[in-house]
Amino acid sequence: xxxxxxxxxxxxxxxxxxxxxxxxxxxxxxxxxxxxxxxxxxxxxxxxxxxxxxxxxxxxxxxxxxxxxxxxxxxxxxxxxxxxxxxxxxxxxxxxxxxxxxxxxxxxxxxxxxxxxx
Numbered sequence: 001x002x003x004x005x006x007x008x009x010x011x012x013x014x015x016x017x018x019x020x021x022x023x024x025x026x027x028x029x030x031x032x033x034x035x036x037x038x039x040x041x042x043x044x045x046x047x048x049x050x051x052x053x054x055x056x057x058x059x060x061x062x063x064x065x066x067x068x069x070x071x072x073x074x075x076x077x078x079x080x081x082x083x084x085x086x087x088x089x090x091x092x093x094x095x096x097x098x099x100x101x102x103x104x105x106x107x108x109x110x111x112x113x114x115x116x117x118x
Contacts, residue, residue, distance in 0.1 A: 002072055005072070009062075009065040019058050023052075
């Protein structure tokens with residue numbers, strides 16, 4: 001289900017990009033005054049109203065698929081690959097009067113008292 005929704009969402013994204021890129025800019029009408037094409041394919045008004053409706057429809061579909069994917073992701077079970085993997089060693093808290101007995105070889109800090117090889 002989610003795979004199909006993602007595929008539809010990607011196709012809608014591509015359609016939205018194409019619909020936006022096919023629209024003419026605000027300065028495109030100036031080119032028609034100097035001998036540009038008459039844009040008779042889409043009618044006498046040009047492609048602007050048609051592409052505006054297509055862009056609006058595709059944008060609405062984009063919003064619907066985005067919200068659907070967000071809703072599905074929020075309802076998905078929360079699981080992690082890290083669950084149960086880490087085992088921490090927790091020491092008991094020190095009380096007043098307890099002494100810490102640390103072994104020099106376990107501390108990881110080099111000690112000058114030991115000399116190796118002599």
